[in-house]
Amino acid sequence: MFFQLRETKKSDVDTYDQVRQLITATLHQECPQHSSKHHILYTANLQLEQYKEAKEFFYAQCDVTTSLGTFSKEAYDKANKNYHQLYLIIRAYMHLSDERQREHFNHHFRFSKEQIETMYDYYAHYSTHVKTLALEEGFWHALKEDLIPLLTQLE
Incomplete structure (x- = not known):
């Protein structure tokens, strides 16, 4: 009698895709007024400008x-925090848009693979x-708080 191991089906989604x-989902969440007529970065930059004006x-x-x-003062602190978080998310989106860099980002x-898989x-x-x-609001806030430290390493 021979035993055969069942192969567990691994998803084809690597860390880069995750x-x-x-990042894309967070960016869409940060820009609820996004219209399909525009690129998400256009809408995100408009939101970034609004945060800057509020600051x-x-x-x-x-x-x-x-x-x-x-x-x-409290409103300024919140606008400043939102501005910097959105800026990091935009920069990460731009970095991750280059498919040729997949191996580099993987x-x-x-070292953060388990944390990324948990978030994903x-x-x-x-x-x-x-x-x-x-x-929803608490989820997106918590996701941003966990994701932002990873994004600061991209710069």
Whole structure:
């Protein structure tokens, strides 16, 4: 009697594809006003400009002696954080758009492979569980917080 091992079917999605799908999904989430008439980078750059204008406005209004000034400081901090996160996501999207660099990025992400697979699996089950419980905003925020440190290595 011979025993045959069953081959487990591995998906053809490598780390490069996983990160690219996560980045693309995050970029679309960051730009809900995106129209199919435009490229996603056009819409993302418009959103980036809006964050920049908000930063400038709230920075000019900062005054720790008033409640509105304190609110402006908090709003400035949030606009600044959103600006820098979106900037990193845009840059990562641009880097990962070059298909010729697949081997380079697969090599680059080899130490983070398990973390990327965990994020990707979570994203794959997003519509099943997260949407059912109406936790979309928290999911996208948590995904960005886990993804941003990986993206800072690309620059």
